[in-house]
Amino acid sequence: xxxxxxxxxxxxxxxxxxxxxxxxxxxxxxxxxxxxxxxxxxxxxxxxxxxxxxxxxxxxxxxxxxxxxxxxxxxxxxxxxxxxxxxxxxxxxxxxxxxxxxxxxxxxxxxxxxxxxxxxxxxxxxxxxxxxxxxxxxxxxxxxxxxxxxxxxxxxxxxxxxxxxxxxxxxxxxxxxxxxxxxxx
Ligand code: GAR
Numbered sequence: 001x002x003x004x005x006x007x008x009x010x011x012x013x014x015x016x017x018x019x020x021x022x023x024x025x026x027x028x029x030x031x032x033x034x035x036x037x038x039x040x041x042x043x044x045x046x047x048x049x050x051x052x053x054x055x056x057x058x059x060x061x062x063x064x065x066x067x068x069x070x071x072x073x074x075x076x077x078x079x080x081x082x083x084x085x086x087x088x089x090x091x092x093x094x095x096x097x098x099x100x101x102x103x104x105x106x107x108x109x110x111x112x113x114x115x116x117x118x119x120x121x122x123x124x125x126x127x128x129x130x131x132x133x134x135x136x137x138x139x140x141x142x143x144x145x146x147x148x149x150x151x152x153x154x155x156x157x158x159x160x161x162x163x164x165x166x167x168x169x170x171x172x173x174x175x176x177x178x179x180x181x182x183x184x185x
Pocket of ligand 1: 007008009010011012013035079080081082100101102103110111112113137163166
């Protein structure tokens with residue numbers, strides 16, 4: 001089963017729901033994420049793990065890993081989850097945590113990939129699905145697709161074009177991982 005981590009709108013979560021992927025649980029870093037309503041609408045169990053509710057980040061990460069594991073989660077998808085995951089969490093799902101990022105990594109890692117690409121004046125940027133490690137958007141790339149930057153693009157228009165690609169790429173990458181048991185390469 002899949003567990004999804006969210007912080008925001010949840011359009012990538014919605015793409016996975018619409019694709020019929022087996023999602024058992026959705027964990028959010030904030031009670032204000034519209035993604036929570038999407039999960040509830042689809043009948044998926046949700047919980048909020050806000051840093052402010054825990055004494056330390058490690059405690060939050062462990063509680064979140066326990067909650068996911070308790071729901072049969074074996075594959076974790078960070079879909080717009082805007083916080084770094086610590087080893088306490090990563091060690092619980094080795095090579096089974098993926099992230100979707102709105103740039104052609106290794107270009108433009110971090111929290112503002114669309115604005116950064118626009119500011120850099122590149123002719124193309126893109127979308128990446130990658131395995132999560134301890135770095136910032138630095139794990140092995142699973143799938144990647146480029147997206148052109150066009151004259152007159154704003155952060156909003158470019159983000160919309162990139163997210164259309166993300167919504168196609170992420171379910172595909174997740175299905176590839178589900179079909180590939182850990183250690184099979
Ligand atoms: C996505 O575009 C994703 O690439 C980005 O946040 C957005 C979440 O949208 N994630 C990152 O930048 C992570 N570094 P969503 O909540 O509508 O799926």
